[in-house]
Each structure stands twice: as C-alpha cells, then as structure tokens.
Amino acid sequence: MNSTSKNFEKVERKIAPLKNELLSLAEDLIAIPTVNPPGRNYSECAEFLAGTLKEIGFEAKIIKVPDELLPSLAPHGEGLPRPIVLASLTKGGKTPELHFNGHYDVVPATGSWSTDPFEPVVKDGKLYGRGSSDMKGGIASMIIAARALIESEVDFNGTISFSLTPDEETDGFAGSGFINQRRMVKADYCIIAEPSGVENVFNAHKGSLWLEITALGKTAHGSTPWLGVNAFEKILKIARAIDEELKPRLAKKVSKFQTTSPGGNTATIMLGGIVRGGTSVNTVPERCSFTVDRRFIPEESIDEVKGEIFDLLQKLQDQDEELKIETKILTETDSCYTSLDSPLCMAVVESVAEVTNKKPSVTMCMGSLDMRYFVNAGVSTISYGPGNMQMAHVENECVSIEDLMTSAKVYALATLKLLSMQKD
C-alpha cells in the first residue's frame, strides 16, 4: 500500500464520524437565504463560512467588492454588499496549491415547494432545501474534507485554499470574476463544487452569447398596411434565415467533449425566449424584437460566434433596403476546458474511481460555470460535486446525504494525491 492510500485510510476514518457535522453544516448554510438576485443575507453567510474555516484551522478573511464597482459588476444587486471569503492553510512548502471554490448564492425559491425551501428537511436519506444541490451541499463537503485532512494529521505538502463567492447565479462578475480579474487566486489547481453528480466530473463547459435582435419598421393604420413597414414581418424574415441557414451549420459543429445528455455536445441556437412588439391589433408594429440564446462549444471562439450571426444579419440588410436591425448583446460567457490528461483531472478521476469503485464519466457541462474565470486566469480547474444539474434551480431541490459523504472523500483523496509529499 502506498503512502497516499495509507494517509487516505486515516482521513476516511475521520470523515465517517463527521457525517452529522457535514449534514448540519449544509443545513446551516441552507437556512441563510442568500437569494440572488438581488443577493440577500450575503454578509451573514460569508461571516458564518469564514468563522467555520477559522475554527478548523484556516486563516480566513472576507473581502468586499468596492461599492463603486457594484453598479457595473452586480447590476441586479440593489447596491447590497458582495463579500467573498478567502482562506488558506499551508503545510510544508507553500506550493503546490489546491484551491476549492464554491458559490454560496442561490436562485430564488420559485415553484410550489412541499416544505419551506429555507428550512432544511431530511427525508429518506436526502437533504431538501434551496441550495442543497446547487451548491451549499458541495461547500459543506469541501469544508468537512479539509477538516478531516487537518484533524487526521496526515502529511501533505503545499497549500489548501478556499474562495467562497457570491453571484455565480448572475454571471459571477462580483464573485469568482472579481477575484480572478485581480489575480487573487494563484493556485496550481482548482476544484469547484458544482453539482456534477458523484460519478461524473466536468472538465469543460459551453459558452453562451445572448442577444436581443430588434427590427425597426414604420407604423401605419391596420387598414392601410402598405403605408408602413411591418417590424413583425421583418423579424419573421430574420428568424427564418437563422433557422434555415445558421441552424444546419451549427448542427455540424460537434465538440470532442462528451455531455451527460446525448447530443448536448453540439453548438445550438434557441430563438424567441423573449419576444416583444406591437401595441394594438390594428396598428402596423414599429418595433419587434426576439432574443437569441446561442450556446457554443470550446472548439469555437466567441468572436467567431458573433461574426457568424452579425454577418448573416448584415447580408439580410444588404438584400432588403427596408430592413433595419438593432442588436444588443445581453450577456456573453466564454467556454473553457481542462485536459483529460492534466494532473488535476487525472487525480480527481482516480479519486472518484477509488472512492466509488466506478470509473467516472468526464463530461462538458452544457451550462456556464464560474470555471471559466479560473481557467482564463491560468488555473487548471474542474468541477466536481454532489447533486446534479437537474436538481439545480427546481422546486423541492435535494441532495443525497451519501453523495455529500462521497464527495467529501473524493475531495480529501484528490488533495492527498495532488499535495502528496512522497512520490509513490
């Protein structure tokens, strides 16, 4: 048996009796309704997390996004504070550094819940509550893994650090975006506790470009439509061109990264999430707009994605002198990936296999994650955590308690592998 396995046995013996602690930590976090938007009770949650990390031996601090940056970084935030918890613990040399990241904000509890979403309930081996899966359960598992590593007094060499951030659910500019833009995370590796499922690792995610396309027409009375330019008929034309010309091209763009849903690894475009226009039945509409949700794969660049759609819109305008189009970029999110054969990805995959006795799948997340901020800052990053994406954002969100324990073990074992003192 090698030294990592021996050390892991010791840590695993520590984790097992911490099951109730893990559960109550997740419950305490769920009970703080950090609803975003607008971002309520963040300070209470950040203080609780910083306090918990200090108690187990970390140096922890809370930094705040400067007030003057709030309007641009957190436009939905109603001026409420954006605190970020940063913590670290070093043993032996400072490097390598393994960083754990989690977002403590949750989406609003809409839909019809059978219990109060902010009063956690345990039933049939599952913990129910908003954020149980996405991703307060994962944060609790990471903290318990760190605690077991410290209390078992096993040898490792390097730094374990944490960032617990707000605003992931609203693009993360004032959370993971802020700390990475300021290069506050200088780790070699980063694990994010997004709910990948305990037998699956996310090593990539898609990017997104959201647009609003508006056609500008000329109003006229409904009885004399020939005197106006019908903006609705113009958006039909634009939508048809996207559907007939662009869509078939996108369907051929298939990523080498697999997804948990078959066919999820193709580039897609979805039209009409929001459609606006017209004022009355008998008035030729002057303005009509529809939104575009374009999801792209890591093999495409955001500039290429924009160029493709803007070129098509230009071509349509060149062919029709009555056609006037306004476009507005609502949001743009980069894609990213970390190689399968990177030390981080291999260490996490091996750890999952050892803990669960099953070889995990390694897939691309179809939605966007904070992972891009770390990868773009040069930090090798993957996402792994309890729960699953189908549970995120839905009513009666829950996570399996066994999965919380499994994740904690995987985090601990991956830490030992990455910060291992002896070469096995």
Ligand SMILES: [Zn+2]
């Ligand atoms: Zn999340």
